Amino acid sequence: MPPIKRIQGRAVPIRGRDIDTDRIVPARFLKTVTFDRLGEALFYDERYDEKKNPKDHPLNDPRYAGAKIMLVEAGFGSGSSREHAPQAIRRAGFEALVGESFAEIFFGNATQIGLVAVTVAPEDLGYLFALVERAPETELVIDLEKMELKAGDRVIPVFLPEAVREAFLEGRYDPLEVLLEAMDEIRAMDARRAGPGKRGEYGGRK
Amino acid sequence: MGKTLYEKVWEAHAVRELPDGRTQLFIDLHLIHEVTSPQAFAMLKERGLKVAFPHRTFATVDHIVPTDRREEPFSDPLAQEMLEALRKNTAEHGITFFDLKSGRQGIVHVIGPELGLTQPGFTIVCGDSHTSTHGAFGAVAFGIGTTQVRDVLATQTVAMQKLKVRRIEVNGRLLPGVTAKDVILHIIRTLGVKGGIGYAYEYAGEVIERMSMDERMTIANMSIEGGARVGYMNPDETTFAYLKGRPYAPKGEDWERAVAEWKALASDPDARYDDRVEIQGETIAPTVTWGVHPGQSAPVDGRVPDPAEFPESERAQVEDALRYMKLTPGQKLSDVKVDVAFLGSCTNARLSDLREVARYLKGKKVAKGVRALVVPGSQLVAEAAHREGIADVFREAGFEWRAPGCSMCLAMNPDRLIGDELAISASNRNYKGRQGSPTGRTVLASPLTVAASAVAGHIADPREVFGIGGKDAAD
Numbered sequence: 001m002p003p004i005k006r007i008q009g010r011a012v013p014i015r016g017r018d019i020d021t022d023r024i025v026p027a028r029f030l031k032t033v034t035f036d037r038l039g040e041a042l043f044y045d046e047r048y049d050e051k052k053n054p055k056d057h058p059l060n061d062p063r064y065a066g067a068k069i070m071l072v073e074a075g076f077g078s079g080s081s082r083e084h085a086p087q088a089i090r091r092a093g094f095e096a097l098v099g100e101s102f103a104e105i106f107f108g109n110a111t112q113i114g115l116v117a118v119t120v121a122p123e124d125l126g127y128l129f130a131l132v133e134r135a136p137e138t139e140l141v142i143d144l145e146k147m148e149l150k151a152g153d154r155v156i157p158v159f160l161p162e163a164v165r166e167a168f169l170e171g172r173y174d175p176l177e178v179l180l181e182a183m184d185e186i187r188a189m190d191a192r193r194a195g196p197g198k199r200g201e202y203g204g205r206k
Numbered sequence: 207m208g209k210t211l212y213e214k215v216w217e218a219h220a221v222r223e224l225p226d227g228r229t230q231l232f233i234d235l236h237l238i239h240e241v242t243s244p245q246a247f248a249m250l251k252e253r254g255l256k257v258a259f260p261h262r263t264f265a266t267v268d269h270i271v272p273t274d275r276r277e278e279p280f281s282d283p284l285a286q287e288m289l290e291a292l293r294k295n296t297a298e299h300g301i302t303f304f305d306l307k308s309g310r311q312g313i314v315h316v317i318g319p320e321l322g323l324t325q326p327g328f329t330i331v332c333g334d335s336h337t338s339t340h341g342a343f344g345a346v347a348f349g350i351g352t353t354q355v356r357d358v359l360a361t362q363t364v365a366m367q368k369l370k371v372r373r374i375e376v377n378g379r380l381l382p383g384v385t386a387k388d389v390i391l392h393i394i395r396t397l398g399v400k401g402g403i404g405y406a407y408e409y410a411g412e413v414i415e416r417m418s419m420d421e422r423m424t425i426a427n428m429s430i431e432g433g434a435r436v437g438y439m440n441p442d443e444t445t446f447a448y449l450k451g452r453p454y455a456p457k458g459e460d461w462e463r464a465v466a467e468w469k470a471l472a473s474d475p476d477a478r479y480d481d482r483v484e485i486q487g488e489t490i491a492p493t494v495t496w497g498v499h500p501g502q503s504a505p506v507d508g509r510v511p512d513p514a515e516f517p518e519s520e521r522a523q524v525e526d527a528l529r530y531m532k533l534t535p536g537q538k539l540s541d542v543k544v545d546v547a548f549l550g551s552c553t554n555a556r557l558s559d560l561r562e563v564a565r566y567l568k569g570k571k572v573a574k575g576v577r578a579l580v581v582p583g584s585q586l587v588a589e590a591a592h593r594e595g596i597a598d599v600f601r602e603a604g605f606e607w608r609a610p611g612c613s614m615c616l617a618m619n620p621d622r623l624i625g626d627e628l629a630i631s632a633s634n635r636n637y638k639g640r641q642g643s644p645t646g647r648t649v650l651a652s653p654l655t656v657a658a659s660a661v662a663g664h665i666a667d668p669r670e671v672f673g674i675g676g677k678d679a680a681d
Contacts, residue, residue, distance in 0.1 A: 031284040033244035045644035081335040081349035109351035163226035175365040196454040
């Protein structure tokens with residue numbers, strides 16, 4: 001995994017508190033055995049009407065085309081555990097989310113696939129929304145080494161749990177390799193612990 | 207200082223602390239379904255890895271299965287493809303699959319407990335946020351993403367940050383006509399949809415202690431709607447009585463030893479909690495949602511709120527919700543017409559849910575113009591419902607009796623709302639577009655309220671329609 005230290009690009013403002021994963025990717029787009037085409041499903045029902053005509057939505061606004069950062073409000077990603085949601089955001093070309101707070105499962109899913117989700121103070125978020133709505137061409141720079149975001153003439157502190165920040169900087173955000181290192185201990189625990197239809201050392205597997 | 211069940215289970219499953227400060231946690235039971243697992247198996251293959259402990263993973267098919275016509279191939283080729291992928295993946299890796307012809311297929315959070323796979327003290331994961339359901343047994347159970355499903359298949363572990371614990375005591379008693387669903391909707395309204403972020407919820411108190419396992423599951427199920435990834439109850443005699451004799455539960459001498467271990471898992475009386483909340487059972491009313499998230503709810507005999515009653519920071523959100531729901535501030539909830547009544551989902555499609563409704567539904571008819579569906583949670587639930595004559599009661603009342611699956615809870619199968627239809631639904635989520643139409647409207651409610659509304663043709667108070675608790679039956 002490549003380290004992630006800096007994200008630079010324009011930002012698209014997505015307004016709304018408690019945006020749930022059903023809105024990020026409506027369930028009918030989950031009918032797939034791959035994640036490949038999910039970018040197209042991103043916010044589908046907010047972007048298109050029932051006749052598939054584009055609606056007034058920032059993601060349909062050419063001024064925001066090619067944005068790498070998504071600005072969101074509090075409680076983003078609530079609801080289902082579907083990784084399809086961060087996958088869709090990632091596959092639509094986004095590398096980072098900047099918000100006020102994120103739902104827990106969503107945050108974990110995003111982190112594991114290298115989609116950075118940082119929080120900022122509510123007043124800073126208000127500034128950022130106003131800025132990119134007024135001047136969509138503004139380039140934002142998120143610096144994970146300094147934990148700051150440069151936007152317009154401001155430098156804004158960003159927040160991320162320290163462990164997650166280190167994981168991004170060192171390219172360890174996908175934990176599988178690390179988890180695999182402990183296979184001996186895990187085998188011992190499997191042998192010791194009860195399981196369905198099995199009481200560990202008492203019964204053996206039936 | 208004593209410990210909570212959450213801490214005890216956590217410590218028993220910690221393989222080691224990871225360099226990033228999280229814990230590598232061993233998983234006793236991994237449940238998979240067709241929606242969130244195929245990509246995980248593909249990732250495994252890409253890395254040349256195998257399923258490390260196939261005896262700890264169990265599969266079923268629930269989200270995409272049609273509930274009317276079960277012959278294969280399904281009319282939807284994508285649904286068929288997902289089912290085939292799960293068959294292939296489970297066969298290739300030696301995983302037990304409760305397929306459509308097994309007699310044990312059903313919603314993953316219904317079959318785990320009813321087969322005795324779910325046990326106290328287990329860590330349980332599934333690529334599904336309603337995995338919190340299994341916490342009703344004193345398990346630590348939570349939803350994971352697909353990349354983590356891969357981690358569990360490959361290592362039987364996940365990297366997790368330990369949560370704080372909030373004890374929610376529901377004391378006193380529930381009034382007639384008030385159900386477990388109303389309790390959890392009340393809790394979510396009280397603590398907020400983000401209130402549980404960072405917490406495991408421990409549900410306790412006299413009301414919870416008196417509840418059946420099915421009722422406890424309804425509550426634990428919707429922990430995630432309150433933002434809590436984990437929700438659990440301490441195991442007790444009710445838990446043990448439920449599990450005894452189930453196919454995957456311990457047997458004989460193992461059973462006695464297991465019960466002794468399980469008893470020791472319960473939170474100690476002097477355990478320290480990060481937060482405590484007490485709710486008085488008598489204050490809880492039959493509750494329905496009026497908005498687009500599960501925290502936007504009110505007593506069924508109340509009115510649609512006025513955005514002006516809310517703090518300014520929430521007002522725009524409330525206005526947006528009422529616009530979407532096409533409701534007017536001050537309107538009586540009982541004036542809201544329903545087009546669809548859905549009784550199903552991992553929240554409320556267990557045998558006791560259906561039994562309770564059937565008891566009152568007997569001799570009543572679904573109102574003209576209402577499409578009413580009952581989708582049992584599993585094949586075992588359906589079979590028992592047939593045996594007890596419950597299915598007939600529903601059919602005679604005008605409900606369509608369907609085959610088990612997730613169905614209209616999230617409409618990944620052909621069961622869905624059309625246009626801006628309004629559904630009164632025993633499911634768990636009322637998000638915009640949730641039930642398959644981008645403009646469809648969902649009102650969450652208990653099974654009793656769903657049935658009462660189906661009969662009345664509008665949102666209705668089950669105490670009135672069914673004459674529960676001294677209130678006269680209408681008409």
